[in-house]
Amino acid sequence: MIGSLSEETEVKAHVSKAWALYGTLELGKLVAGKLFEAVEVVEGDGGVGTILKVTLKPGTTSAGSGLEYYFEKFTKVDNQNMVKDIQIVKGGFLDIGFNYYRIKLEVIENSKDETGSSCRVKITIEYEVKDEFVANASLVNTELLVAIMGVAKEHLESFN
Template sequence: MHGLVVANTVVAATACSVWDIYGSLQVVTIINTFLPDVLGTVKVLEGDGQVGTLLNVTFPLGTPGVGYMKEKITKVNYKKRVKETQTIEGGFLALGFKRYITQYKIIENNFTSSIIRSTIKYEVDDKLSNLASIVNTKLVETLAETVGKYLTEKKAPP
């Protein structure tokens, strides 16, 4: 069984400034600084944020499952402002999923706002299709909102 869930989060920041965060490892700093109790902590195991970079996410205490996941950055397209990661160990794979991919696309909305389109693509054995109900966009939306808030407050006059 293949599945797809998508969230579009409008943020009050330019697509260029949002991509500066998502298109680099700065997104790791945002997660570790503002969202460790929600998303966990991210450690770069290898790489510089480009394709092939390996990340280890340690989930917050009380998160169901194995408590961690390893992700690999599989796509970074600066022109289209698209970044994709694939879980290679732990996380949803430990629950029985065959494939779990998260994609972020930054879309210019107007001169002062953009849309962060977060897409989760997954594959799970038909016998475990009930697991599909646990896939949602809540955490990627929280990240998008946090990035938007960070950029808005960062640019606000003192």
Template sequence: MWKQFSLVFFVVFGCYMGVNSNPQPLKHLTNELEVHVPASTVWEIYRNLGLLKLAVQQNLIQSVRVLKGHGGVGTVVNVTFLPGNSSYTEKFTVIDDQKRMKVTQGLKGDCLAIGCSVQIIQFDITEKSDNSSVIKSEIAYAVKKGFEAKNPKPSIQLVAALAQLVKNFLENKNHA
């Protein structure tokens, strides 16, 4: 009886986890930008909802709705892009204060709407010196089977624009 249960459990678990599927390899898009402020200052904007709120204030995105959470791991947000005709929903999956790393997983919209099966965005804030840091933004994604010819992919331009926005905001704030 136990062997039958174990076999059934592993078959069901394997199907659930996609063992029988052939997952597509992740592709990566990366942007790096040096900022002339301490990494801890940059991290304070990136670590929770601050980045998205700043993007709305500076008219880089139209709006942000928090669907679940308060800015920590597990928070789900819906971002509406300008001019307001498309949106993207993501979940904060990792916020590591020691490594200054934040990871989000796309749930709906952006390249997921045009043929990607996975979209993961990772932000790393690295200290370069006491008054200088690097914002590394990376998008990892996979294309669904049958969509390879269309070559769907997310745009690195928005995360690059977010990094530039943070750079301008913080450097101008420090010189004010």
């Protein structure tokens, strides 16, 4: 089974400021301790190939399914188009029957804002579940993504 979910929000911050948060390791630093128990850099400097270990807080939706941690790898960091692709490479959903679980972050210029003081952020989850674990697809949701975008939005808009 293949599926995808996405969420989008408007942020009252210049697109370059939003990308400076979403396109780097700064997002992990911002949400560590708030939404996650820990976000540790295992390898890399924030570019393609960077690997993070993300430890979930007890009680989060994913932790409630028995997932405690996962390793994610930045597979694309496109500074020009402001797109970052992240793939779970160990643990997390891969431990409960998923073939892959990817997250795509996009910071998009707000074409309706002539002042350049706002942008949109879109986060998309793409996944594939093995047939014998198809019931686990119901565990995929955007709750944590919405929380991440909320913390990031509050942080970015506090500078305006």
